[in-house]
Amino acid sequence: MSDSVNKAYFYTMCLITSILIIIAIFGTSNHFLKFYEVKGSNNSSSSNNNNDPKKPQVDPKDLPVVDGYNCLNLDCKKLETNSISSENVVIILDGENQAIIYNKETKEVERTYKTIKESGKLYIVVNSSGLYGLVSIGDEIIDVFDAKYKHIDYNEKDNQFMVTTNTASFITDENGSKLSPDYSAQIVQYNDKYIVTKTEKGDYHIFDFQNKELLREYVNTKRTYIELVGDFVGVITDNNIYRVYDFRTGTVILGEYQINDTTQEVRSRINNEKIEIYDKSGVLKTIDF
Numbered sequence: 001m002s003d004s005v006n007k008a009y010f011y012t013m014c015l016i017t018s019i020l021i022i023i024a025i026f027g028t029s030n031h032f033l034k035f036y037e038v039k040g041s042n043n044s045s046s047s048n049n050n051n052d053p054k055k056p057q058v059d060p061k062d063l064p065v066v067d068g069y070n071c072l073n074l075d076c077k078k079l080e081t082n083s084i085s086s087e088n089v090v091i092i093l094d095g096e097n098q099a100i101i102y103n104k105e106t107k108e109v110e111r112t113y114k115t116i117k118e119s120g121k122l123y124i125v126v127n128s129s130g131l132y133g134l135v136s137i138g139d140e141i142i143d144v145f146d147a148k149y150k151h152i153d154y155n156e157k158d159n160q161f162m163v164t165t166n167t168a169s170f171i172t173d174e175n176g177s178k179l180s181p182d183y184s185a186q187i188v189q190y191n192d193k194y195i196v197t198k199t200e201k202g203d204y205h206i207f208d209f210q211n212k213e214l215l216r217e218y219v220n221t222k223r224t225y226i227e228l229v230g231d232f233v234g235v236i237t238d239n240n241i242y243r244v245y246d247f248r249t250g251t252v253i254l255g256e257y258q259i260n261d262t263t264q265e266v267r268s269r270i271n272n273e274k275i276e277i278y279d280k281s282g283v284l285k286t287i288d289f
């Protein structure tokens with residue numbers, strides 16, 4: 001084969017190889033260009049779409065107006081209350097987690113909370129951080145307790161409030177005056193005579209309002225549960241005995257019941273002139289008093 005033929009063959013093969021390489025590079029480039037283009041387009045689309053696709057879009061003109069307040073949600077209504085001392089101030093529940101204190105006269109939103117609950121003459125409020133406060137609502141909104149507490153619970157019977165901080169709990173009246181000392185354990189139940197607390201370890205203690213701990217004569221017997229039952233106290237000891245105490249004249253044991261199954265949730269209640277110790281299956285024992 002002559003040199004000229006060899007050279008022609010060599011150049012032809014080089015040309016074919018170059019064309020194949022260019023085609024391969026073009027095809028590969030298109031693949032990645034297309035991939036990033038689609039991805040970029042999708043990201044741009046979702047970043048500009050701030051609306052929940054599952055939530056139907058509402059024309060603003062279709063949103064209700066309640067007592068002059070322009071609602072932001074279709075689910076919007078006035079909270080009917082008895083404890084606001086001003087005809088100009090209303091509470092509007094605007095959506096699931098938005099409670100508005102609105103002044104009809106000034107047409108201003110005075111305050112916004114997650115929830116507002118009427119509690120006697122006051123209102124328990126929860127702010128956007130989930131912290132509890134206690135307010136009086138009228139022409140002026142007065143903070144009985146700033147919204148900085150872990151929990152506030154209302155005792156309607158005695159018109160008192162149980163306030164819990166990160167380190168303590170206490171009882172207060174509607175004026176914010178403390179009726180009990182601070183307890184490092186959580187108050188779980190109380191009435192006008194006694195306060196029951198539960199420690200983080202699960203131990204129960206009972207005090208009177210002078211901070212005197214009761215049942216201390218049984219200091220070596222742990223109480224795994226204590227409940228107030230009218231003027232009486234029900235106690236479950238660490239050896240699974242449900243015992244009923246009468247504190248009216250000292251510390252008197254009225255009766256007890258041995259719990260054989262530790263999975264039983266044994267409680268007691270007053271029925272006429274008797275105390276019934278019971279579980280979900282029915283009455284386990286009756287005690288006269």
